[in-house]
Amino acid sequence: xxxxxxxxxxxxxxxxxxxxxxxxxxxxxxxxxxxxxxxxxxxxxxxxxxxxxxxxxxxxxxxxxxxxxxxxxxxxxxxxxxxxxxxxxxxxxxxxxxxxxxxxxxxxxxxxxxxxxxxxxxxxxxxxxxxxxxxxxxxxxxxxxxxxxxxxxxxxxxxxxxxxxxxxxxxxxxxxxxxxxxxxxxxxxxxxxxxxxxxxxxxxxxxxxxxxxxxxxxxxxxxx
Numbered sequence: 151x152x153x154x155x156x157x158x159x160x161x162x163x164x165x166x167x168x169x170x171x172x173x174x175x176x177x178x179x180x181x182x183x184x185x186x187x188x189x190x191x192x193x194x195x196x197x198x199x200x201x202x203x204x205x206x207x208x209x210x211x212x213x214x215x216x217x218x219x220x221x222x223x224x225x226x227x228x229x230x231x232x233x234x235x236x237x238x239x240x241x242x243x244x245x246x247x248x249x250x251x252x253x254x255x256x257x258x259x260x261x262x263x264x265x266x267x268x269x270x271x272x273x274x275x276x277x278x279x280x281x282x283x284x285x286x287x288x289x290x291x292x293x294x295x296x297x298x299x300x301x302x303x304x305x306x307x308x309x310x311x312x313x314x315x316x317x318x319x320x321x322x323x324x325x326x327x328x329x330x331x332x333x334x335x336x337x338x339x340x341x342x343x344x345x346x347x348x349x350x351x352x353x354x355x356x357x358x359x360x361x362x363x364x365x366x367x368x369x370x371x372x373x374x
Contacts (some may be wrong), residue, residue, distance in 0.1 A: 156226035158252035161267025166202035173325035260305035
């Protein structure tokens, strides 16, 4: 594997995952531990806020991507951005690439942050995001090797489950010492930011996707 493209719904931790994966020896590192001490704007520094937009690469911007080398890249973005690169045929030069699709969350801190980030989107839009950001959809749409990672694994206090998923699905060994440091700096303000907000009721789930098979859930009024 020489290139990774992470496709994720806004607010699900895609940039943080990209930074973690880029610590493997196969790739150019996207950031340093010190980068996580700095927030993007003074306004964001004034409150409990954290994101991981610290890459020196402007991710899926076509003008940037066309000048990148054909290997050692970990890039991330939303469905629209990656699809634009495909339509412009800018992904053809990237050899031995894998798409990592980050599944939208259904529970926990990840779900709460996701819903507030996306202005508490309606059930129909939420379930549409779950369908689009799935191996079931992405693999069929782009016809490329695709693996999925549950968003919740990124938002846990410790990364042990995420490390196991990365090793199992991507056969990568990331720099756990560095990852633990940046995750501590990222997770604490994310958790603080959400702890002061009211709980978000969970939307009904319209479908399940397992082993690339889509199944519809029976809808029962008032129940999930």
